[in-house]
Amino acid sequence: MSAGTMNDFTDGVFKRNPVFVQVLGMCPVLAVTNTAINSLAMGLATAGVLLASSAVVSLIRRIVPSEVRIVTFILIIATFVTMVDYLIQAISLELHRTLGAFIALIVVNCLILGRAEAFASKHPVQRSILDAAGMGVGFTVGLLCLGSVREILGAGTWFGIPLLGQSFETWTIMMLPPGGFFTLAGWLLLFQFLKQRKAASREATA
Known part of the structure; x- marks a missing residue:
């Protein structure tokens, strides 16, 4: 596998x-x-839809008329989102209720449609899969x-496992929507x- 194709994967993870x-x-x-398990589930669901849809878009890229390109991509993505939705529901009803409407909203995630339009529709299957995987x-x-x-700061646990003991004073705000903004800002700053x-x-050193 060439360095160029490996960069398709590593760029998505890092650069x-x-x-x-x-x-x-x-x-x-x-x-x-707000919890690690919700984050992992949503991440894997999105990654699965991204991987499958990018592969299909790359396979049919030469036969889809340009006039209906975006509509076709959305239909493909929606099909895989529906499959993932049913899969999560079959695995855990509680997790499905927790994620709620955000599973269906994967359809309009700009990451997935953006990679389908910007990369998968212009490159062969192997590179499209590596890009989507990254x-x-x-x-x-x-x-x-x-x-x-x-979760660690807001509940003192990680994947439901107690880490900080009963004496730890939890930061309730971290479990609320503002906690997402604060945490994202902290990571971006880092x-x-x-x-x-x-x-x-x-x-x-130059």
């Missing part, structure tokens, strides 16, 4: 991370990341980073600091 670099799909990022992993990692911080520090280190 063009959907959450921390491109800041895409903010609706589920802020809404369902973006999916990057999105899942981003959600899990937010969900882990919010990555920006690391980016600037790396740039300064390069300049110093």
